[in-house]
Amino acid sequence: DTGVSQDPRHKITKRGQNVTFRCDPISEHNRLYWYRQTLGQGPEFLTYFQNEAQLEKSRLLSDRFSAERPKGSFSTLEIQRTEQGDSAMYLCASSWDSGQETQYFGPGTRLLVL
Amino acid sequence: QKEVEQDPGPLSVPEGAIVSLNCTYSNSAFQYFMWYRQYSRKGPELLMYTYSSGNKEDGRFTAQVDKSSKYISLFIRDSQPSDSATYLCAAERNAGNMLTFGGGTRLMVKP
Numbered sequence: 001d002t003g004v005s006q007d008p009r010h011k012i013t014k015r016g017q018n019v020t021f022r023c024d025p026i027s028e029h030n031r032l033y034w035y036r037q038t039l040g041q042g043p044e045f046l047t048y049f050q051n052e053a054q055l056e057k058s059r060l061l062s063d064r065f066s067a068e069r070p071k072g073s074f075s076t077l078e079i080q081r082t083e084q085g086d087s088a089m090y091l092c093a094s095s096w097d098s099g100q101e102t103q104y105f106g107p108g109t110r111l112l113v114l
Numbered sequence: 115q116k117e118v119e120q121d122p123g124p125l126s127v128p129e130g131a132i133v134s135l136n137c138t139y140s141n142s143a144f145q146y147f148m149w150y151r152q153y154s155r156k157g158p159e160l161l162m163y164t165y166s167s168g169n170k171e172d173g174r175f176t177a178q179v180d181k182s183s184k185y186i187s188l189f190i191r192d193s194q195p196s197d198s199a200t201y202l203c204a205a206e207r208n209a210g211n212m213l214t215f216g217g218g219t220r221l222m223v224k225p
Contacts, residue, residue, distance in 0.1 A: 042215030
C-alpha cells in the first residue's frame with residue numbers, strides 16, 4: 001500500500017444526478033478526511049472520520065452531501081442532485097492518531113457537473 | 115477575511131535562485147503548520163510539518179513559523195524547474211483536526 005487512492009479519478013455528470021466517490025486510505029491510518037478544491041483555491045475541509053465515527057462536518061457539507069466510513073477502512077462521499085457549483089476536485093486524506101498527525105492526500109476525484 | 119492568506123503569484127524565478135514563499139494567518143489558536151506542494155491536477159504532497167514557532171530544515175527546504183507575527187515562510191534553495199508547482203500553506207489548531215489552507219502560490223522556475 002503506497003498511498004491514499006481515490007476512485008474514480010474523473011467524473012462528468014449532468015445536473016440533478018447523484019454521484020458517489022470512494023477513498024481508500026493508507027492501511028494503518030485511522031483518520032480519514034474529505035476536502036473540496038475549486039480552481040485556483042486551496043482545499044476546503046468538508047468532514048473527517050476517526051475509525052467509523054464521523055467527528056466533524058463543515059457547514060460547506062450541505063444536506064445533499066453524505067459521507068460514510070462503515071467499517072473504519074474505506075470511505076464514500078455521495079452528492080445527491082448535483083449542481084453546477086459542485087464542480088470541483090474532491091480530495092481525500094488520511095492520518096494516524098499519533099500526536100503528530102500528518103495528513104497524506106490522495107490524487108483527488110475531479111467532478112464536472114454539466 | 116480568510117484565516118490563512120497567501121499571495122497567489124505567479125512567482126517566476128531563474129533556476130538556482132532562492133525562493134521565499136509566505137503566508138499570514140489570523141487565528142491565534144493555530145499550533146501546527148504545514149507546507150504542501152501541488153502539481154497541476156494532482157493531490158497535495160506534504161513538504162514540511164512544524165509545531166509552534168521556529169525553523170525546520172529538510173534538504174533544500176526550510177520552513178519558518180513566527181507565531182508572534184502570525185507569519186509562515188518556506189524557503190527553497192537552489193530551485194529547480196521540477197519545483198514549479200503550486201505551494202499551499204496550511205494550519206491546524208490541534209493535531210489531527212481539519213486543516214485550514216491558504217489559496218496557494220504558483221511558482222515557476224525557469225531553466
